Amino acid sequence: MTGNGETLLQPGRLWWNWFGEQYFVPQYVAKPRTEEDVRQIVLAARRLGISIRASGAGHSNPAIVPTPGIHVDFDEFRDIVSFDHDTLRVVVRPGIRVGDLSRALKEQGMSLNNQGDIDTQSIAGAIVTATHGAGITLPCLSAQMIAARIVTADGNILELSAEKDGELFKAFRTSLGMFGLIVSITIQAVLSYNIHKRSWNTDTEDCLESLHELLRDNRTFWFFWLPLKESADLYELPSGAVSSKATRENDICHMRVYNAAPVADPPPTVGPGEQFGHSSAIYPNVYLPNFREVEYAVPFASFEQTFDELRALFKTKYPEALYPIECRAVKADDSYLSAYSERDGYALSVSGPMEESSWGLLRDVDAVFERHDGRPHWGKHHFMSPSRMEKLFPRYDDFKRLRREIDPDGVFLNDHLRALFT
The missing domain is CATH 3.30.70.2520 (Alpha-Beta Plaits)
Known part of the structure; x- marks a missing residue:
């Protein structure tokens, strides 16, 4: 139910990913259903001085999700907020699965521009890990996100868009959840095909x-x-x-x-x-x-x-x-x-x-x-190691700088991410 952060926190329980390779028991688990739930969870984490990581469908192999603090499970925060038939844009919550979104778009005369050969990931997870399909004219799923709302480490809502936020949005697109908790995503769809x-x-x-x-x-x-x-x-x-x-x-x-x-x-x-x-x-x-x-x-x-x-x-x-x-x-x-x-x-x-x-x-x-x-x-x-990252990604240092500015205390980091992005 909606409430203050502490009432949304439940005792942690075992979580494992799709492959069964990553598993952990956090101090708390929270299943938000509204933006305000998410905001209150972040504020509670700050009061308690603990970290936060979120999961969608658990399709990632690496230890992206495990945290000793609060595990935010978006499985119940997966509805569609709105369709815009004039602009072919759809606003969704982070937990919606790629396949559920794709099928809902069909009913509205739309399609995703491209997708991969697995559609059971959450849309947020697929985007922030740069999941992709194929085609020399078709970029990865991250490029289909044109705007988002996130709750940052101070508990405030930050509205981001490709149009107004330039370099910050480019960093955010593939940010592995390190900039904050996503509460909505705007996807640029195309006419149904x-x-x-x-x-x-x-x-x-x-x-x-x-x-x-x-x-x-x-x-x-x-x-x-x-x-x-x-x-x-x-x-x-x-x-x-x-x-x-x-x-x-x-x-x-x-x-x-x-x-x-x-x-x-x-x-x-x-x-x-x-x-x-x-x-x-x-x-x-x-x-x-x-x-x-x-x-x-x-x-x-x-x-x-x-x-x-x-x-x-x-x-x-x-x-x-x-x-x-x-x-x-x-x-x-x-x-x-x-x-x-x-x-x-x-x-x-x-x-x-x-x-x-x-x-x-x-x-x-x-x-x-x-x-x-x-x-x-x-x-x-x-x-990956930091030295390999520096060689491979020209904007690696810029990403780390922006991450520190958005989350200076590392609320949204875990051991796996801290080794590469601090």
């Missing part, structure tokens, strides 16, 4: 040879490299239901292209490996949380060399590694800490089983990415 998706398998050499043509000629193209015959089953890729140009069973690529069509157009006839429907239904896939993942975005021009090195690493040192490598191109944006900050990038996601042995593979993969100036997806495991 359908997607015609085609999937097929082919040899890796054929994929690489046609890579730039596929990127240029399709709204979205991405592929999974399948090192072994069994690899497709791990991500539930439809290996048996798509056409195949592959001449072998392993070291092949599962290819996907997505092209938009107006909702008024008649649906095409679809064949094996094809789907057609609203963007909210075609983008997402079902993944079981059975993997440990890193993802880095290298400069666009470095993709082929990076991919070749990862492919060779799997073939020579890890020939039994099963998990596909997912590869997606993403357009540059202006967020300070986005993996695509001021440069077009190519994201490569590498996974292993939820076993201790996976860390050796992921550290070797990280070394490849470090050689090619790979920047991390903040919702995935990474091995």
Whole structure:
């Protein structure tokens, strides 16, 4: 219920993320339902002298959420505030899931401009970690946020927008919750559209040879490299239901292209490996949380060399590694800490089983990415240090300065973030 901060605080209880890798018991947990609830929770934290971290759907791999202080759970703060059909803008609360928002937009004649292949994250979490889809003309989800309201460490509401707040907003877009607690987000949507998706398998050499043509000629193209015959089953890729140009069973690529069509157009006839429907239904896939993942975005021009090195690493040192490598191109944006900050990038996601042995593979993969100036997806495991951050992000020091100005006492930090951003 709405009330003063102390009445909103309940004894802490065990929380764990989607993968079960991160878990903790805070001193308190709070489930706000209104902006005033959020403000009172922050004021209570200041009176008690304890820290705050918030969670949405818990889809991030790293220890972004754990805190000894107050865990703010946004699961009950997930409604839609308003639609504006003239500007195609929607205002939402932070806990709403990407899929719920996307389906609600469909009912209003709108779509998200782009989204990834998982839609069960909270929209706030997806934005502040720079989660993305794919397409050389399509930036990450952070770029779709044009305004927000946050409660800062002093308990005041701060209204931010891309139009009036310039550099501060660029820093805020991918801020991992370090600037304050989000109470609403304004998303710039687009007119509703359908997607015609085609999937097929082919040899890796054929994929690489046609890579730039596929990127240029399709709204979205991405592929999974399948090192072994069994690899497709791990991500539930439809290996048996798509056409195949592959001449072998392993070291092949599962290819996907997505092209938009107006909702008024008649649906095409679809064949094996094809789907057609609203963007909210075609983008997402079902993944079981059975993997440990890193993802880095290298400069666009470095993709082929990076991919070749990862492919060779799997073939020579890890020939039994099963998990596909997912590869997606993403357009540059202006967020300070986005993996695509001021440069077009190519994201490569590498996974292993939820076993201790996976860390050796992921550290070797990280070394490849470090050689090619790979920047991390903040919702995935990474091995960042301040020295690497300084090298990779031109606005790193500016981000830290703005973070200190917004939250000088580090109310919204935890151990994981403090190591990189103080």
